[in-house]
Amino acid sequence: MFVLSDRVKMLAGSERSQRPMVIPKGAIRLEMGEPDFPTPAHIQEAAARAMRDNHTHYGSAYGEMALREAICTSLKRDFGVERKPENVLITSGGIAGIHTICATYLNAGDEVVLPDPEYSAYADSVSLFGGTPIFVPLKDDFHIDFSLLEKSISKKTRILFVSSPGNPTGRVLYEDEVRRLARLAVEKDFLLVVDETYHRLIYSSTKLLSVCQIEEVKDRSILLNSFSKTYAMTGWRVGYIVADEPLIKQMVTFHKTMTICPNVPAQMACAAAAAGPQDCVEAMRREYEKRKILVTQKLNEIQGLTTPPCDGAFYFFPRYEHALTSQKMREYLFTKGILVRSGTEFGAGGEKHFRICFATSTETLEKGLTRLKQALDELT
Numbered sequence: 211m212f213v214l215s216d217r218v219k220m221l222a223g224s225e226r227s228q229r230p231m232v233i234p235k236g237a238i239r240l241e242m243g244e245p246d247f248p249t250p251a252h253i254q255e256a257a258a259r260a261m262r263d264n265h266t267h268y269g270s271a272y273g274e275m276a277l278r279e280a281i282c283t284s285l286k287r288d289f290g291v292e293r294k295p296e297n298v299l300i301t302s303g304g305i306a307g308i309h310t311i312c313a314t315y316l317n318a319g320d321e322v323v324l325p326d327p328e329y330s331a332y333a334d335s336v337s338l339f340g341g342t343p344i345f346v347p348l349k350d351d352f353h354i355d356f357s358l359l360e361k362s363i364s365k366k367t368r369i370l371f372v373s374s375p376g377n378p379t380g381r382v383l384y385e386d387e388v389r390r391l392a393r394l395a396v397e398k399d400f401l402l403v404v405d406e407t408y409h410r411l412i413y414s415s416t417k418l419l420s421v422c423q424i425e426e427v428k429d430r431s432i433l434l435n436s437f438s439k440t441y442a443m444t445g446w447r448v449g450y451i452v453a454d455e456p457l458i459k460q461m462v463t464f465h466k467t468m469t470i471c472p473n474v475p476a477q478m479a480c481a482a483a484a485a486g487p488q489d490c491v492e493a494m495r496r497e498y499e500k501r502k503i504l505v506t507q508k509l510n511e512i513q514g515l516t517t518p519p520c521d522g523a524f525y526f527f528p529r530y531e532h533a534l535t536s537q538k539m540r541e542y543l544f545t546k547g548i549l550v551r552s553g554t555e556f557g558a559g560g561e562k563h564f565r566i567c568f569a570t571s572t573e574t575l576e577k578g579l580t581r582l583k584q585a586l587d588e589l590t
């Protein structure tokens with residue numbers, strides 16, 4: 211066999227890669243992070259139309275103009291901000307956006323500050339491109355501990371990544387937290403990346419302040435987003451970056467080297483998603499909210515679990531009191547026919563936690579949470 215590169219060895223060793231290859235029959239899957247809805251019909255039709263109209267050749271490295279304009283329309287609609295297509299780079303899913311940022315701005319020895327727990331792709335990408343992740347434990351309610359954060363910022367800090375709404379925590383940063391992050395980025399001279407992949411999946415009266423609404427950090431912030439979750443489009447692989455034009459010009463170099471451009475008919479479908487009717491998004495969001503209420507009730511009935519509220523995205527990240535490590539807990543629940551994600555996949559701060567995703571049917575959730583209760587009760 212050929213010798214693996216150190217980069218791939220590092221990725222293969224990451225807990226993110228340690229997922230079961232074979233799913234036992236009858237297992238309840240609460241581990242996946244993707245919508246169970248089909249992509250809305252008008253979006254599918256836009257892709258079919260794009261193919262019929264021969265939008266089937268290489269496109270612009272920045273992304274299709276129709277899509278970049280549609281994203282500007284959505285930024286005006288959702289956040290009241292004016293952006294130009296020159297401020298938008300279309301990426302092959304949010305994940306390629308993350309790699310593009312790390313590839314463009316990191317050199318060996320550079321540090322990247324990451325909340326802990328946090329979406330695991332950031333740490334993997336930082337290491338892949340030679341940077342050093344610096345983990346900053348979150349508070350018990352999954353909000354940012356600014357005294358710890360400030361101590362973690364050094365002269366070597368280049369980037370801070372944060373997701374809001376958060377994966378795996380379901381926490382939405384308070385307006386005041388986003389403003390404080392922005393002030394720190396200016397004072398300490400780093401790039402603030404806010405991943406708003408779940409920005410339309412927000413519950414009850416929670417409000418999201420987008421980083422693109424904060425003028426003072428405009429030249430040193432990146433809004434990262436994706437069509438995957440909002441429009442049930444995980445398989446289409448389209449995401450985007452919004453930033454000042456000089457940054458977009460820097461980032462396009464790596465992205466086009468990697469992919470030339472994202473799939474063009476998929477981009478045309480996303481243009482229909484971003485600028486078209488939004489009632490499909492609201493219908494899915496309402497359904498998730500119902501499920502969230504059900505899961506909250508069910509989790510509260512399980513002894514030994516502490517579950518901070520989920521204000522956005524479709525995850526709960528309960529803390530348990532049992533002795534098992536979170537990797538062992540994942541394995542134990544697997545033997546009981548319930549699939550969850552181990553908390554430490556998202557950083558050491560996820561120890562004694564597991565992540566469940568409620569983007570699945572009410573029936574599956576009822577069954578899964580009944581099984582989860584039985585399995586955890588057996589441990590006490």
Ligand SMILES: Cc1ncc(COP(=O)(O)O)c(C=O)c1O
Pocket residue numbers: 243302303304305306329373376377405407435436437438444447448449
């Ligand atoms: C916070 C966050 N960002 C980005 C992504 C990447 O999504 P995609 O590559 O499908 O756009 C995910 C996927 O789970 C996520 O949870």
